[in-house]
Amino acid sequence: MIKAKTRAWWRATLALCLGSFIVFINLYAPQPLLPGLKETYQVSTLGVSLLMSVSTLSLAIALLVFGPLSDAIGREGIMRITLLLAGGCSIALAFAPTFESLLLLRLVQGFVLGGLPAVAIAWMGDEFEKPALLSAVGLYIGANSLGGISGRIVGGGAAEVGGPTAAFLAVGIMTLVGCAVFWRLLPNSRAFTPQRFELRKAASDLISHVRNPVLLAAYCLGGINFLIFINQYSYITFRLAAAPYLLAASGLGLIFLTYLGGTFGSMISGRLAGRFSPAACMMLGVVILMLGTAITLADSLLLIIVGLTVNAFGFFLAHSLASSWVGRYAQGARGSASALYLVFYYVGASLGGFWLEPFWRWAGWAGVSVGSWLLLSITLIIAFGLWRFERRQAIG
Known part of the structure; x- marks a missing residue:
């Protein structure tokens, strides 16, 4: 078990905080873009708000899927693959030709973004001693809000320069780079015991x-x-x-x-x-x-x-x-x-x-x-x- 404040603890905690940061950057980056996207695609305020709604709904569904699945097949593989897919979705969003394709991609992205939140704290529970777990969870939750703020600022700032395409590309590239770091930092599980689902x-x-x-x-x-x-x-x-x-x-x-x-x-x-x-x-x-x-x-x-x-x-x-x-x-x-x-x-x-x-x-x-x-x-x-x-x- 990983002890608090050790090198292994810092490495694992940094990886999971980075993963959390990536998730919420992707989830909330479109929010400051909504007025511009409304005009671009000539849709209603309700219609353009669906870009946020469909992703949060599919993320909610993903929590019910990835949590039990991770008990059977392991957790770090789910986190690594879903983060990679989330970055790919952001790149694809930059080139979506229609509003309908934008909605579909956000639906898929919301689902894969649910992979890490569904299993991250369970991974900590497997690998960390109790005092180490409590300290890590506090930092992890802080990364959630920091990611949400950063996603909106990055999305809005990039859109100012190159429109929604630039915003999605910026977030996608950040995600893929962060994903590479996450893959390298996250230790392989040592205490996980598969359970029959x-x-x-x-x-x-x-x-x-x-x-x-x-x-x-x-x-x-x-x-x-x-x-x-x-x-x-x-x-x-x-x-x-x-x-x-x-x-x-x-x-x-x-x-x-x-x-x-x-x-x-x-x-x-x-x-x-x-x-x-x-x-x-x-x-x-x-x-x-x-x-x-x-x-x-x-x-x-x-x-x-x-x-x-x-x-x-x-x-x-x-x-x-x-x-x-x-x-x-x-x-x-x-x-x-x-x-x-x-x-x-x-x-x-x-x-x-x-x-x-x-x-x-x-x-x-x-x-x-x-x-x-x-x-x-x-x-x-x-x-x-x-x-x-x-x-x-x-x-x-």
């Missing part, structure tokens, strides 16, 4: 998690919150690309630096939950997300950026605690319970355009805010229900 048991575990109301509530809270949070960023690009802001793709990419507010929210979530309660802090996160949405209604670009930063803080505060709630209350099969949380999380992201599009057509960004508050009211009620459950548990 039993479809019936896997399905039974998933069904039991969904039937557990305490887990289902956390799944819905995470999924609905992400539905609103990530798709607000898509619609804000349409608002800021239009008058009076007229931001170019590079400027839209920089908007995603507001994600750093979420990094801070994740960092203090454990401290807040220790002082108060996880469910109470989930409620706080939802309220902050609602408040940030209200701030974005201002006409000032500075206040819009402040509102988005507040949104990121509130969302990641609630998300961090909801995901840890699943690990705490799952009755066995914690791996599949956590994977199911991510499935709800990414399915929620894929459905957000369908929910928010009618509100956008009705009243622009003000409509998106109303649509956001309606669903966030539901997650606030869910968090309140979890808080009451916590109180009953404490009394009992």
Whole structure:
């Protein structure tokens, strides 16, 4: 087993953080390109938003496929091959002749991007001692958000120079280079023991998690919150690309630096939950997300950026605690319970355009805010229900 802070630990952790960074660069690079792609292909805001939705939906499906598959055939091979295929998809996206082919490639890319997130933490669990695992997971999750920010900045900046083709080529080349480094750094597994895959048991575990109301509530809270949070960023690009802001793709990419507010929210979530309660802090996160949405209604670009930063803080505060709630209350099969949380999380992201599009057509960004508050009211009620459950548990 690999010990914390050793040479082997640093090498493996760096490899997995790089892999995570690559995944989220590819997943989110098209987001600042949406207004330009809308005009290029003459599609609706809902139609162009599908470029994000189909990839997150297929990634969610991939989590259910690659996780159990890795238990039978091993994990590092899945990570290496899927990262390589993801880079190939980005190169192909640069030369997609039609919007339909663009959508199909994003669907395929989303699926292969699910390979690493589905198995990376399980690989760490196989190879790392427990203290080494805890340290590595924190860095790995940090690489997720850094990759998401970087993908949008790289995509927007490259598009400013050479349009969407340059953006996809830049991300594709970065991915292939990073993949070569990943292949070299990642050690071969030494502690992995193949397990016979039993479809019936896997399905039974998933069904039991969904039937557990305490887990289902956390799944819905995470999924609905992400539905609103990530798709607000898509619609804000349409608002800021239009008058009076007229931001170019590079400027839209920089908007995603507001994600750093979420990094801070994740960092203090454990401290807040220790002082108060996880469910109470989930409620706080939802309220902050609602408040940030209200701030974005201002006409000032500075206040819009402040509102988005507040949104990121509130969302990641609630998300961090909801995901840890699943690990705490799952009755066995914690791996599949956590994977199911991510499935709800990414399915929620894929459905957000369908929910928010009618509100956008009705009243622009003000409509998106109303649509956001309606669903966030539901997650606030869910968090309140979890808080009451916590109180009953404490009394009992």
